Amino acid sequence: MHALRTALTAALAAAGLGLATAPPTPAAAAPATARTGPVFLDAAQLPPSLTPWTAGAVTGGLPEGDVPCAPGVLPAKGTAHRVFHTELDTGGLQVTTVAPTAAKAAETAAGLRRALAACADRVERQYPTTEADGAYHGRLAVEDGAHVYSLDTRDLQVGSTDIALFSVGRDGRTVTYVQWGQMGDLEDAPLDAFKTTTRTAVDQLHR
Template structure:
């Protein structure tokens, strides 16, 4: 019989880090404050976030937290330190079970900067497992690239499957980076278990929806 430990592996630990904070903060304005004083015709439409029902189906319904300005205070271990706070908003999601998710959206000043940010985020995901193992030598895991999703300028999907043999715990995280023009979005989904039990195809569909929905 598999047992889980109280202190989870540092990977997304989306179920722990994301679900705990998903609905705790007050809603933020959909338009950055710097733009709020501008004439309505001059304010570009803010990129749209996923709704709760657009994540892969779970045993219990998804609940969506408010859209918040800036970077998340915790979680997102794989991409921490990569995304600028300026032009960034995020939204957390959770279920009643040990599953959580997050979408982060950044609008870069130029298309070239958005391309560079998307490339940095992809590199961060590729190197994430090695960095986690450096932090926790007892951690085992497998990192995989699952290919491109054709939506706008494209999106790329990854999985990071981790376990801690001494404790008998396993965690699976699905990640995606997508871009539409100057806008870059990152999706994170995580729960207890392994890749075989994760809704990979559903996550790929959610990724396509997220990128297409931005603008």
């Protein structure tokens, strides 16, 4: 079963809040296109998993269903994304956008942070049978800074639980968003490894 295909996450996806899920295709990593913009994470740079990560191609524009927990914040222009998945219930996503100025990029990063901080409240308002707990896990000292968040959800009708980790980082005019998710709770999430992934993502944007 691909990542996070629960009744809750299907509903959240329809509302633009869904957690990234794996595409139904390739068993092998798709080759990266020739780089004309910021560098993206590769499969080996994601938190360790019981089965290998597969990285999709870097694709221009926003991901299908927009950015999990932050719909409407990023523009399609100047934006690209990459989806990751494993053979088990784990998925990931990186979305990167290049703004016209560093000031605009800082504004975009702040908008993503506000959306992530408010995601749990938004989920509970839209889905009364869902409990959602969001948490902020601090700032990382890399380039112009990165910030890490989590969202822990429980569907009270089905009894399923999902956990997602998110980060937002900036290097000059470039903002990157990274998401990891699987079924389970925050205690099951590789928070330290995700912070390492985030540092790597931001540090290598313009290597």
